[in-house]
Amino acid sequence: MKSPQALGLALIAALALSACQDKAAAPEDIRPVRYIVAGGQAEIGGDSYAGEIRARNETQLAFRVAGKVAAKLVNNGERVKKGQPLARLDPxxxxxxxxxxxxxxxxxxxxxxxxxxxxxxxxxxxxxxxxxxxxxxxxxxxxxxxxxxxxxxxxxxxxxxxxxxYATLAADADGVVSQVQAEPGLVVAAGQPVAKLSQDGPREVAIQVPENALDAVRRAGGFRVTLWKGGAPLEGKLRELSADADPATRTYPARIALSGDSRSLQLGMTAAVALPARASGELKLPLTAILDLQGKHYVWTVDDKTLRVSRKPVEVASIDSDGASIASGARAGDKIVTAGVHLLREGQRVKLLGQ
The missing domain is CATH 1.10.287.470 (Helix hairpin bin)
Incomplete structure (x- = not known):
């Protein structure tokens, strides 16, 4: 018969073995993460700005004399010919x-x-x-x-x-009357705009450019213009960029001239103007992919075979609203984690959720 001391030692050994087995059986913590492929099209695409189709030549029409409007001869949206009367004053x-x-x-x-x-x-x-x-x-x-x-x-x-x-206001050119404010009974001063004429001819896209994108817009050799109504994308070039910001929006009005025959486009159509994609040699990552520790920058890369993450130091060349430009430390083709970078640890296994 075993002594009480022997039974106690056997019980302690059994409990220790059981604890080891339970610890070994604990499942590995696999964290789902979102990622991008560095140097992919999503990272080097150009900015896009919303705009509308406008006529290249828009004229604010006004009477050259003062008086009371006696008749309005056209309505908004009507097509007119050069010399056609638009409104008359009491003569x-x-x-x-x-x-x-x-x-x-x-x-x-x-x-x-x-x-x-x-x-x-x-x-x-x-x-x-x-x-x-x-x-x-x-x-x-x-x-x-x-x-x-x-x-x-x-x-x-x-x-x-x-x-x-001059008591009769006539169209200066063929086009479409986009605004008419000369209602009968209105007393107008000489030079007060009462109508806007969008002349026939080439169409353009009017956009508003923020101040941090002025240099990029000026350097752009061309633009990709897509219409909200659908259809094949159009090509455009910068024709005009205002030197003064709009006092209300603090953005700079710009005009993008469309290549080819654009006369069939309807005035006021919604369009998106995209800058050309950045050169493939430029590596840009979202700000959420950058881990900042004690003044140094890191990214988490994912190994294709083991699906484990590794922290790599990177040198950030510049940071703007679009992301961070990487000078060194990351290469095109690396899978970079873009969310939850503060929650990962070295060698942790992850599950890729896609871009």
Whole structure:
């Protein structure tokens, strides 16, 4: 029969063995992670900006004279021809002024005729020595003054005719009227815009560029333009980039000219303008992939065979809103963890969730 001490030792050994077996049977902690392939298309694609289709030439139309709108002759969206009337002002005042200028011209013509007749008589009297040369010269000055007044009256009449013609607002070119604010009864000032004409011709995409993307937009050799309605992508080039930011949005208006025949595009269509993809040699990673420890930067790479992670130090060249540019430490083709980098440990096995 065994002693109590022997039984106690046997019991302790059995418990220790059981604990070891339980610890060995514990399942390995496999953490699911998201990842990207460094240097893939997703990392080097260009930025994209929302825009709308606009005419290259847009004209704000306004009356050249002030007055009260008497008639609106077109509506928004109507196609017009060059010279077609769009709106008219009440011409009453201008017609009265025109009549006054016509009367002034008639008076000037009559006065000149009288002065010329008097000059003829004065010369006849001078030939008979009934008057002096000084009187003839004075009459000649009267004729000259009458001629000047006649020119003045004719110029005033031409100006009045122009003013009367300005009471009708006409289209400067063929196109589409995109805005009309000349409602009957509205009193407008000279030069106050009352309509916008989108002229026929090439179409462009109007976009707003943030200040941190100005250099990239200027350097871009071309743009890829896709329409929300669908269809094949279009190619475009930067035609205009404003030097001043919009005071409301603090972005810079830009125009992207479309290649090919773009006249069939409808004004106001929604479009997306994408910068060209970055060169494949540039390695850019999302900010969520960068692990910052004590001022140094690391990334977690995944081994294709063992699906275990390894922490690698990297040198970050620059950081912007699009991600971090890597100068060294990571290579194109590496599988880089992009989420939960602070929760991993060296050699931990992971499950890839996809990009």
């Amino acid at each position: 009453s005042d201008y017609q009265l002024d025109l009549a006054a200028k016509q009367a002034q011209l008639a008076a000037a013509e009559s006065d000149l005729a009288q002065q010329q007749l008097n000059l003829k008589r004065y010369r006849e009297l001078l030939a008979k020595q009934f008057i002096s040369q000084a009187q003839v010269d004075a009459q000649q000055n009267g004729v000259n003054a009458a001629q000047a007044k006649l020119k003045q009256a004719r110029a005033a009449l031409d100006a009045s005719r122009n003013q009367t013609g």
